[in-house]
Amino acid sequence: MWQDLWSELHPQGLEIVTVAVDAAGMDAAGPWIAKASPRHPSVIDRSHLVDALFGIVNVPSGVWIDEAGTIVRPPETAYPRRPSFLDRAIPPDASEADRERIGLVKALTVDAEAYVGALRDWVRNGAESHYALPPDEVLHRSRPRPLGEAGAPAHFAIAQALHAEGATRDAVAHFREAHRLHPTNWTYRRDAWSLAGPAREEIYRTGWVEEVKKEGVESYYPRLRL
Amino acid sequence: MIFRSPEVAAPEFERVTGWRLKPEGLCREDRCVPFVPSHPPSVDVALAAKALGMPLVHDAGHDLWALGAEAGGRALASATAPDFELPDHRGSTLRLSSLRGQKVLLVAWASW
Numbered sequence: 001m002w003q004d005l006w007s008e009l010h011p012q013g014l015e016i017v018t019v020a021v022d023a024a025g026m027d028a029a030g031p032w033i034a035k036a037s038p039r040h041p042s043v044i045d046r047s048h049l050v051d052a053l054f055g056i057v058n059v060p061s062g063v064w065i066d067e068a069g070t071i072v073r074p075p076e077t078a079y080p081r082r083p084s085f086l087d088r089a090i091p092p093d094a095s096e097a098d099r100e101r102i103g104l105v106k107a108l109t110v111d112a113e114a115y116v117g118a119l120r121d122w123v124r125n126g127a128e129s130h131y132a133l134p135p136d137e138v139l140h141r142s143r144p145r146p147l148g149e150a151g152a153p154a155h156f157a158i159a160q161a162l163h164a165e166g167a168t169r170d171a172v173a174h175f176r177e178a179h180r181l182h183p184t185n186w187t188y189r190r191d192a193w194s195l196a197g198p199a200r201e202e203i204y205r206t207g208w209v210e211e212v213k214k215e216g217v218e219s220y221y222p223r224l225r226l
Numbered sequence: 227m228i229f230r231s232p233e234v235a236a237p238e239f240e241r242v243t244g245w246r247l248k249p250e251g252l253c254r255e256d257r258c259v260p261f262v263p264s265h266p267p268s269v270d271v272a273l274a275a276k277a278l279g280m281p282l283v284h285d286a287g288h289d290l291w292a293l294g295a296e297a298g299g300r301a302l303a304s305a306t307a308p309d310f311e312l313p314d315h316r317g318s319t320l321r322l323s324s325l326r327g328q329k330v331l332l333v334a335w336a337s338w
Binding site (some may be wrong): 001014018020024042045050051052053054059063065066070071072074078119122126140142149150153155162165190194 | 281283288295298299302306308329333334
């Protein structure tokens with residue numbers, strides 16, 4: 001997905017590192033990586049460490065880091081091109097449930113053109129770029145992390161370890177606790193749902209449509225502030 | 227950030243959390259937090275959790291301890307990028323700090 005942009009911007013000094021936040025590791029992410037054949041670094045993050053470290057709560061999210069290792073833009077929605085789901089038509093014979101789901105997906109706020117334009121500007125102009133934020137603004141825009149939410153990464157990490165060891169029932173209790181503590185972290189929810197497979201509805205008694213309606217579309221992909 | 231023992235060697239604690247035990251305390255990038263280990267050079271995970279302001283979750287049934295994120299402020303306590311080491315798709319590992327000197331776009335994605 002990022003290979004084309006890497007080919008364009010790597011000669012100008014940009015490295016792209018993709019991080020697969022997949023509790024199932026290479027079993028889940030491997031086929032996608034093989035298909036993309038990335039020439040840039042592509043790492044696997046089974047316990048969603050980058051959520052805890054950077055405040056990432058959804059995918060795809062991008063963080064800009066300058067040559068000195070300083071973050072100049074905190075996590076924000078990052079698509080390399082306009083996603084096809086924004087233009088998806090609702091089939092005339094779609095069920096009410098499908099209509100609602102597609103309608104919600106189309107209402108998500110994604111501005112890939114503006115994001116990539118800003119990225120090109122930063123690669124060209126560095127610290128002089130209007131889009132490279134000073135450290136105090138980076139911290140100001142970084143997500144608040146109240147005490148309650150801070151325990152969620154620990155429960156997710158334990159859940160992932162237990163699931164990998166086959167203790168799936170015990171893992172679910174920790175996944176649920178991570179969801180309860182940090183309801184707007186969509187990587188915790190969607191990865192756990194994915195691991196549950198067809199049993200997801202029975203285990204978690206909720207789904208994407210219900211949770212997005214509850215938390216609000218703006219919470220899923222907050223509007224880009226360039 | 228998961229451990230299989232309540233007390234771990236300092237290098238293991240650093241490998242998992244990025245926080246290095248130094249004479250002045252636990253340090254990561256440009257920050258140090260006062261910390262005196264009870265049994266140096268090991269790190270008591272519960273004491274470290276308290277010093278770092280991170281919740282500690284213990285699963286007694288499976289003897290697992292996990293540290294949460296730093297609490298009470300913002301997700302980023304400093305604009306210096308937190309370092310990490312993760313396996314890549316070829317079986318090697320990548321340390322983020324090894325890319326210093328280049329601009330980096332870090333992108334989180336998922337298969338699900």
